[in-house]
Amino acid sequence: MGIGYKTTWVAVRNAAPEVVADALGLRHREEMGWTDGTEAAYRQGVFVARAEPDPTWTLAHGRIHLTAGFNAADPWFPDWLRSLSTQLGEIQFFSTDRIGDCHGWARADAGELTRAYYYGNGSVPLHVGDRTDIERELGVGERQLEDGWQSWGDQEWDAFMNAMPCEQDVMRIAERWSVCPLHIPEESVTDQGIHGFPAGFEPR
Template identity: 50%
Template sequence: MPGFSFKTSWLAVRDRAPGEVADALGLHDREVLDWATGTDRAYRYGVYVAAPLPGWTLAHGRLHMPAGFDATEPPFPDWLSELSRHLGEVQFFANERVPDYHAWAKARDGELLRAYCWIGERGEVPLFVGDPTPDEIELGIGIRGMEPGREHWSDDEWIDWYATTPSEFDVMAMAGRWSIDPSRIDDATVTATGIYGLPPSVEHVSR
Protein backbone atom coordinates (compact mmCIF):
# COMPACT_ATOMS: atom_id res chain seq x y z
CA MET A 1 0.00 0.00 0.00
CA PRO A 2 1.44 3.43 -0.88
CA GLY A 3 2.12 5.95 1.81
CA PHE A 4 3.03 5.59 5.46
CA SER A 5 1.79 6.57 8.89
CA PHE A 6 1.12 3.68 11.26
CA LYS A 7 3.63 1.09 12.51
CA THR A 8 6.70 3.11 11.58
CA SER A 9 8.95 6.01 12.57
CA TRP A 10 9.66 9.20 10.66
CA LEU A 11 11.25 12.63 10.67
CA ALA A 12 9.71 15.90 9.60
CA VAL A 13 12.39 18.44 8.66
CA ARG A 14 11.48 22.07 8.06
CA ASP A 15 12.40 23.66 4.73
CA ARG A 16 15.16 21.27 3.62
CA ALA A 17 15.69 19.44 0.34
CA PRO A 18 15.67 15.62 0.32
CA GLY A 19 19.38 15.58 -0.54
CA GLU A 20 20.22 17.64 2.53
CA VAL A 21 18.25 15.28 4.77
CA ALA A 22 19.79 12.20 3.14
CA ASP A 23 23.26 13.70 3.64
CA ALA A 24 22.61 14.47 7.31
CA LEU A 25 21.40 10.90 7.84
CA GLY A 26 24.49 9.59 6.05
CA LEU A 27 22.46 7.42 3.67
CA HIS A 28 24.43 5.20 1.30
CA ASP A 29 23.43 2.87 -1.54
CA ARG A 30 21.01 5.57 -2.64
CA GLU A 31 18.28 5.16 -5.22
CA VAL A 32 15.81 7.65 -6.65
CA LEU A 33 12.35 6.18 -6.12
CA ASP A 34 8.76 7.28 -6.47
CA TRP A 35 6.61 7.78 -3.38
CA ALA A 36 4.78 4.44 -3.52
CA THR A 37 7.90 2.34 -4.06
CA GLY A 38 10.05 4.25 -1.58
CA THR A 39 7.56 4.28 1.27
CA ASP A 40 6.75 0.61 0.78
CA ARG A 41 10.42 -0.38 0.81
CA ALA A 42 11.15 1.73 3.91
CA TYR A 43 8.53 -0.24 5.81
CA ARG A 44 10.75 -3.29 5.27
CA TYR A 45 14.30 -1.90 5.28
CA GLY A 46 16.22 1.34 5.01
CA VAL A 47 14.99 4.94 4.90
CA TYR A 48 13.01 6.88 2.31
CA VAL A 49 13.34 10.67 2.13
CA ALA A 50 10.30 11.89 0.26
CA ALA A 51 9.98 14.86 -2.05
CA PRO A 52 9.13 17.98 -0.04
CA LEU A 53 5.56 18.75 0.91
CA PRO A 54 4.70 22.39 1.69
CA GLY A 55 7.30 23.49 4.25
CA TRP A 56 8.44 19.99 5.23
CA THR A 57 10.51 17.03 4.06
CA LEU A 58 9.54 13.65 5.53
CA ALA A 59 11.91 10.70 5.99
CA HIS A 60 10.79 7.37 7.36
CA GLY A 61 11.93 3.85 8.05
CA ARG A 62 10.27 1.26 10.23
CA LEU A 63 13.50 -0.52 11.22
CA HIS A 64 16.12 2.15 10.67
CA MET A 65 14.73 5.46 11.93
CA PRO A 66 16.90 5.70 13.89
CA ALA A 67 19.16 2.71 13.18
CA GLY A 68 20.28 0.55 16.10
CA PHE A 69 18.21 2.14 18.88
CA ASP A 70 14.85 3.76 19.52
CA ALA A 71 13.51 6.76 21.44
CA THR A 72 13.72 4.91 24.76
CA GLU A 73 17.49 4.47 24.59
CA PRO A 74 20.32 6.82 25.69
CA PRO A 75 21.68 7.66 22.21
CA PHE A 76 18.36 9.09 21.01
CA PRO A 77 18.50 12.66 22.42
CA ASP A 78 22.01 13.27 21.11
CA TRP A 79 21.14 11.76 17.72
CA LEU A 80 18.14 14.04 17.21
CA SER A 81 19.98 17.08 18.55
CA GLU A 82 22.91 16.48 16.21
CA LEU A 83 20.60 16.15 13.21
CA SER A 84 19.02 19.48 14.09
CA ARG A 85 22.45 21.06 14.29
CA HIS A 86 22.77 20.34 10.56
CA LEU A 87 19.15 20.69 9.48
CA GLY A 88 17.55 23.32 11.71
CA GLU A 89 14.19 22.07 12.99
CA VAL A 90 13.79 18.29 13.09
CA GLN A 91 10.78 16.45 14.48
CA PHE A 92 10.58 12.72 15.24
CA PHE A 93 7.47 10.56 15.46
CA ALA A 94 7.02 6.84 16.07
CA ASN A 95 4.21 4.38 16.69
CA GLU A 96 4.08 0.60 16.99
CA ARG A 97 0.78 -1.00 17.89
CA VAL A 98 1.86 -4.28 19.51
CA PRO A 99 4.26 -2.91 22.16
CA ASP A 100 2.12 0.25 22.40
CA TYR A 101 5.23 2.31 21.61
CA HIS A 102 4.44 5.92 20.81
CA ALA A 103 6.83 8.85 20.71
CA TRP A 104 7.35 12.38 19.47
CA ALA A 105 10.20 14.83 19.83
CA LYS A 106 11.36 18.19 18.52
CA ALA A 107 14.87 19.61 18.22
CA ARG A 108 16.11 22.85 16.74
CA ASP A 109 19.60 24.11 15.97
CA GLY A 110 21.30 21.49 18.12
CA GLU A 111 18.94 21.65 21.11
CA LEU A 112 16.38 19.02 22.10
CA LEU A 113 13.33 21.10 23.00
CA ARG A 114 10.77 18.44 23.80
CA ALA A 115 10.62 14.63 23.78
CA TYR A 116 8.05 12.14 25.02
CA CYS A 117 7.77 8.37 24.72
CA TRP A 118 5.22 5.91 26.09
CA ILE A 119 5.67 2.11 26.18
CA GLY A 120 2.28 0.66 27.03
CA GLU A 121 3.37 -2.95 27.41
CA ARG A 122 5.73 -1.81 30.18
CA GLY A 123 3.46 0.89 31.58
CA GLU A 124 6.35 3.37 31.42
CA VAL A 125 7.24 6.80 30.14
CA PRO A 126 10.98 6.22 29.51
CA LEU A 127 11.53 9.59 27.84
CA PHE A 128 10.22 12.93 29.09
CA VAL A 129 12.32 15.99 28.18
CA GLY A 130 11.18 19.59 28.39
CA ASP A 131 7.80 21.03 29.27
CA PRO A 132 4.66 19.81 27.50
CA THR A 133 3.85 22.00 24.54
CA PRO A 134 0.54 23.85 24.14
CA ASP A 135 -0.54 21.21 21.60
CA GLU A 136 0.04 18.37 24.07
CA ILE A 137 -1.76 20.29 26.79
CA GLU A 138 -4.72 21.03 24.55
CA LEU A 139 -4.96 17.37 23.47
CA GLY A 140 -4.37 16.18 27.04
CA ILE A 141 -1.72 13.66 26.02
CA GLY A 142 1.96 13.21 26.89
CA ILE A 143 1.73 15.75 29.69
CA ARG A 144 2.79 13.52 32.59
CA GLY A 145 5.92 11.46 33.11
CA MET A 146 6.90 8.85 35.69
CA GLU A 147 5.98 10.91 38.73
CA PRO A 148 7.31 10.14 42.23
CA GLY A 149 4.99 8.54 44.76
CA ARG A 150 3.16 6.42 42.21
CA GLU A 151 3.24 3.42 44.53
CA HIS A 152 0.83 5.26 46.81
CA TRP A 153 -1.65 6.40 44.18
CA SER A 154 -5.33 5.56 44.41
CA ASP A 155 -7.17 3.85 41.57
CA ASP A 156 -8.59 7.21 40.48
CA GLU A 157 -5.12 8.76 40.36
CA TRP A 158 -3.90 5.92 38.15
CA ILE A 159 -6.91 6.33 35.87
CA ASP A 160 -6.18 10.05 35.53
CA TRP A 161 -2.53 9.34 34.72
CA TYR A 162 -3.31 6.67 32.12
CA ALA A 163 -5.75 9.06 30.46
CA THR A 164 -2.76 11.18 29.43
CA THR A 165 -0.94 8.32 27.68
CA PRO A 166 -1.22 8.31 23.88
CA SER A 167 -2.49 5.95 21.22
CA GLU A 168 -1.19 5.68 17.66
CA PHE A 169 -3.89 8.10 16.59
CA ASP A 170 -2.59 10.64 19.09
CA VAL A 171 0.84 10.42 17.42
CA MET A 172 -0.85 11.38 14.14
CA ALA A 173 -2.63 14.24 15.89
CA MET A 174 0.67 15.54 17.27
CA ALA A 175 2.31 15.27 13.85
CA GLY A 176 -0.55 17.25 12.36
CA ARG A 177 -0.21 19.94 15.01
CA TRP A 178 3.57 20.28 14.71
CA SER A 179 4.10 19.65 10.99
CA ILE A 180 2.29 17.12 8.76
CA ASP A 181 0.09 14.14 9.59
CA PRO A 182 1.27 11.57 7.01
CA SER A 183 -1.96 9.59 7.31
CA ARG A 184 -3.73 12.54 5.67
CA ILE A 185 -1.44 12.81 2.67
CA ASP A 186 -3.21 12.14 -0.63
CA ASP A 187 -0.74 9.71 -2.17
CA ALA A 188 -1.85 10.62 -5.71
CA THR A 189 -0.62 14.18 -5.20
CA VAL A 190 2.99 13.14 -4.44
CA THR A 191 4.35 12.89 -7.97
CA ALA A 192 8.00 13.89 -7.44
CA THR A 193 10.63 11.30 -6.62
CA GLY A 194 12.55 10.97 -3.37
CA ILE A 195 15.75 9.35 -2.13
CA TYR A 196 15.95 5.86 -0.66
CA GLY A 197 19.08 4.67 1.12
CA LEU A 198 20.65 2.89 4.09
CA PRO A 199 22.01 4.51 7.26
CA PRO A 200 25.75 4.17 8.00
CA SER A 201 25.29 1.28 10.44
CA VAL A 202 23.21 -0.75 7.98
CA GLU A 203 24.89 -2.92 5.37
CA HIS A 204 23.80 -3.30 1.79
CA VAL A 205 21.32 -6.10 1.15
CA SER A 206 20.39 -7.79 -2.11
CA ARG A 207 16.80 -7.34 -3.18
Protein backbone atom coordinates (compact mmCIF):
# COMPACT_ATOMS: atom_id res chain seq x y z
CA MET A 1 0.00 0.00 0.00
CA GLY A 2 2.79 2.43 0.87
CA ILE A 3 2.32 5.89 2.38
CA GLY A 4 -0.49 7.80 0.73
CA TYR A 5 -3.85 9.24 1.67
CA LYS A 6 -5.65 9.38 5.02
CA THR A 7 -2.49 9.60 7.11
CA THR A 8 0.28 11.87 8.38
CA TRP A 9 4.03 11.86 7.88
CA VAL A 10 7.17 13.86 8.55
CA ALA A 11 9.97 14.20 5.98
CA VAL A 12 13.43 14.82 7.46
CA ARG A 13 16.41 15.91 5.39
CA ASN A 14 19.69 14.02 5.73
CA ALA A 15 18.91 12.06 8.89
CA ALA A 16 19.28 8.34 9.45
CA PRO A 17 16.10 6.44 10.41
CA GLU A 18 17.62 5.62 13.80
CA VAL A 19 18.16 9.33 14.51
CA VAL A 20 14.57 10.17 13.54
CA ALA A 21 13.22 7.29 15.63
CA ASP A 22 15.23 8.57 18.61
CA ALA A 23 13.89 12.12 18.18
CA LEU A 24 10.33 10.76 18.10
CA GLY A 25 11.02 8.71 21.21
CA LEU A 26 9.94 5.44 19.60
CA ARG A 27 9.84 2.38 21.84
CA HIS A 28 9.04 -1.29 21.21
CA ARG A 29 11.05 -1.04 18.00
CA GLU A 30 10.95 -3.67 15.30
CA GLU A 31 12.73 -3.74 11.96
CA MET A 32 10.36 -3.97 9.00
CA GLY A 33 10.48 -3.69 5.24
CA TRP A 34 8.72 -0.83 3.46
CA THR A 35 5.50 -2.69 2.62
CA ASP A 36 4.98 -4.23 6.06
CA GLY A 37 6.08 -1.09 7.89
CA THR A 38 3.85 1.35 6.06
CA GLU A 39 0.86 -0.95 6.40
CA ALA A 40 1.54 -1.41 10.11
CA ALA A 41 1.71 2.36 10.64
CA TYR A 42 -1.75 2.75 9.11
CA ARG A 43 -3.05 0.56 11.94
CA GLN A 44 -0.90 1.74 14.85
CA GLY A 45 2.53 3.06 15.71
CA VAL A 46 5.06 4.88 13.51
CA PHE A 47 7.26 3.58 10.69
CA VAL A 48 10.53 5.34 9.83
CA ALA A 49 12.48 4.63 6.64
CA ARG A 50 14.55 6.30 3.96
CA ALA A 51 12.59 7.45 0.93
CA GLU A 52 14.44 5.46 -1.71
CA PRO A 53 15.47 5.88 -4.44
CA ASP A 54 16.27 9.40 -3.11
CA PRO A 55 18.02 8.82 0.24
CA THR A 56 18.06 12.56 0.97
CA TRP A 57 14.79 12.20 2.85
CA THR A 58 13.73 9.96 5.70
CA LEU A 59 9.99 9.60 6.26
CA ALA A 60 8.23 8.95 9.57
CA HIS A 61 4.70 7.75 8.90
CA GLY A 62 1.92 7.28 11.43
CA ARG A 63 -1.80 7.55 10.90
CA ILE A 64 -2.78 7.96 14.56
CA HIS A 65 0.39 7.75 16.65
CA LEU A 66 2.85 10.12 14.97
CA THR A 67 2.06 12.72 17.63
CA ALA A 68 0.19 12.29 20.87
CA GLY A 69 -3.34 13.11 19.73
CA PHE A 70 -2.58 15.37 16.78
CA ASN A 71 -4.73 18.48 16.65
CA ALA A 72 -3.45 21.52 14.80
CA ALA A 73 -5.58 23.74 17.01
CA ASP A 74 -3.63 22.73 20.13
CA PRO A 75 -0.97 25.25 21.22
CA TRP A 76 1.57 22.45 21.73
CA PHE A 77 1.54 21.35 18.09
CA PRO A 78 3.65 24.22 16.63
CA ASP A 79 5.99 23.82 19.62
CA TRP A 80 6.29 20.10 18.82
CA LEU A 81 7.33 20.95 15.26
CA ARG A 82 9.88 23.49 16.50
CA SER A 83 11.29 21.05 19.03
CA LEU A 84 11.57 18.28 16.45
CA SER A 85 13.37 20.56 14.00
CA THR A 86 15.75 21.68 16.75
CA GLN A 87 16.81 18.05 17.06
CA LEU A 88 16.69 17.06 13.39
CA GLY A 89 17.22 20.19 11.28
CA GLU A 90 14.90 20.62 8.31
CA ILE A 91 11.59 18.81 8.75
CA GLN A 92 8.32 18.87 6.84
CA PHE A 93 4.94 17.74 8.15
CA PHE A 94 2.01 16.59 6.01
CA SER A 95 -1.47 15.41 6.93
CA THR A 96 -4.48 14.51 4.82
CA ASP A 97 -7.82 12.85 5.48
CA ARG A 98 -10.58 13.22 2.91
CA ILE A 99 -13.16 11.58 5.19
CA GLY A 100 -12.75 14.24 7.84
CA ASP A 101 -11.86 16.86 5.20
CA CYS A 102 -8.66 17.78 7.07
CA HIS A 103 -5.49 18.71 5.20
CA GLY A 104 -2.30 20.47 6.22
CA TRP A 105 1.42 20.99 5.80
CA ALA A 106 4.26 22.62 7.70
CA ARG A 107 7.96 23.28 7.39
CA ALA A 108 10.48 24.00 10.15
CA ASP A 109 14.25 24.25 10.36
CA ALA A 110 16.61 24.64 13.32
CA GLY A 111 13.77 25.35 15.71
CA GLU A 112 11.99 27.92 13.53
CA LEU A 113 8.53 27.22 12.14
CA THR A 114 8.69 28.98 8.78
CA ARG A 115 5.44 27.80 7.22
CA ALA A 116 2.33 25.99 8.41
CA TYR A 117 -1.23 25.75 7.15
CA TYR A 118 -3.96 23.42 8.29
CA TYR A 119 -7.60 23.23 7.26
CA GLY A 120 -10.03 21.02 9.13
CA ASN A 121 -13.73 20.80 9.79
CA GLY A 122 -14.53 24.12 8.14
CA SER A 123 -11.88 26.24 9.84
CA VAL A 124 -8.17 27.08 9.66
CA PRO A 125 -6.71 26.66 13.16
CA LEU A 126 -3.08 26.99 12.04
CA HIS A 127 -1.68 29.59 9.62
CA VAL A 128 1.99 30.58 9.95
CA GLY A 129 4.25 32.33 7.45
CA ASP A 130 3.86 33.21 3.79
CA ARG A 131 2.66 30.88 1.06
CA THR A 132 5.30 29.05 -0.94
CA ASP A 133 5.37 29.07 -4.74
CA ILE A 134 3.58 25.74 -5.09
CA GLU A 135 0.78 26.89 -2.77
CA ARG A 136 0.28 29.99 -4.92
CA GLU A 137 0.21 27.85 -8.05
CA LEU A 138 -2.45 25.61 -6.51
CA GLY A 139 -4.42 28.54 -5.12
CA VAL A 140 -4.40 27.23 -1.53
CA GLY A 141 -2.91 28.16 1.81
CA GLU A 142 -4.04 31.77 2.01
CA ARG A 143 -7.54 32.10 3.41
CA GLN A 144 -8.76 31.69 6.94
CA LEU A 145 -11.95 32.69 8.71
CA GLU A 146 -11.79 36.48 8.41
CA ASP A 147 -13.57 38.91 10.71
CA GLY A 148 -17.30 38.82 10.18
CA TRP A 149 -17.43 35.21 9.02
CA GLN A 150 -20.36 34.56 11.36
CA SER A 151 -22.59 36.58 9.02
CA TRP A 152 -21.38 35.02 5.77
CA GLY A 153 -23.99 33.95 3.28
CA ASP A 154 -23.85 31.10 0.80
CA GLN A 155 -21.71 33.06 -1.66
CA GLU A 156 -19.04 33.85 0.93
CA TRP A 157 -18.96 30.29 2.20
CA ASP A 158 -18.71 28.91 -1.33
CA ALA A 159 -15.74 31.18 -2.05
CA PHE A 160 -14.08 30.13 1.20
CA MET A 161 -14.58 26.41 0.60
CA ASN A 162 -13.32 26.68 -2.97
CA ALA A 163 -10.04 28.08 -1.61
CA MET A 164 -9.52 25.18 0.80
CA PRO A 165 -7.03 22.41 -0.01
CA CYS A 166 -7.73 18.79 -0.88
CA GLU A 167 -5.63 15.65 -0.54
CA GLN A 168 -4.17 16.06 -4.03
CA ASP A 169 -2.90 19.50 -3.04
CA VAL A 170 -1.07 18.00 -0.06
CA MET A 171 0.63 15.45 -2.34
CA ARG A 172 1.66 18.13 -4.85
CA ILE A 173 3.11 20.29 -2.10
CA ALA A 174 5.01 17.32 -0.69
CA GLU A 175 6.40 16.54 -4.13
CA ARG A 176 7.65 20.10 -4.62
CA TRP A 177 9.04 20.51 -1.12
CA SER A 178 10.68 17.11 -0.75
CA VAL A 179 9.15 13.83 -1.91
CA CYS A 180 5.63 12.61 -2.56
CA PRO A 181 5.31 9.18 -0.93
CA LEU A 182 2.87 8.05 -3.61
CA HIS A 183 5.78 8.13 -6.07
CA ILE A 184 8.07 5.84 -4.07
CA PRO A 185 8.16 2.42 -5.78
CA GLU A 186 7.87 -0.21 -3.07
CA GLU A 187 10.48 -2.38 -4.76
CA SER A 188 13.01 0.47 -4.63
CA VAL A 189 13.16 0.51 -0.81
CA THR A 190 15.54 -2.31 0.01
CA ASP A 191 16.76 -1.20 3.46
CA GLN A 192 14.85 -2.14 6.58
CA GLY A 193 12.96 0.58 8.43
CA ILE A 194 11.96 0.96 12.07
CA HIS A 195 8.46 0.52 13.46
CA GLY A 196 7.76 1.67 17.01
CA PHE A 197 5.52 3.59 19.40
CA PRO A 198 5.93 7.06 20.94
CA ALA A 199 5.76 7.43 24.70
CA GLY A 200 2.21 7.00 25.97
CA PHE A 201 1.25 4.39 23.39
CA GLU A 202 1.56 0.64 23.70
CA PRO A 203 1.20 -2.04 21.02
CA ARG A 204 -2.27 -3.53 20.79
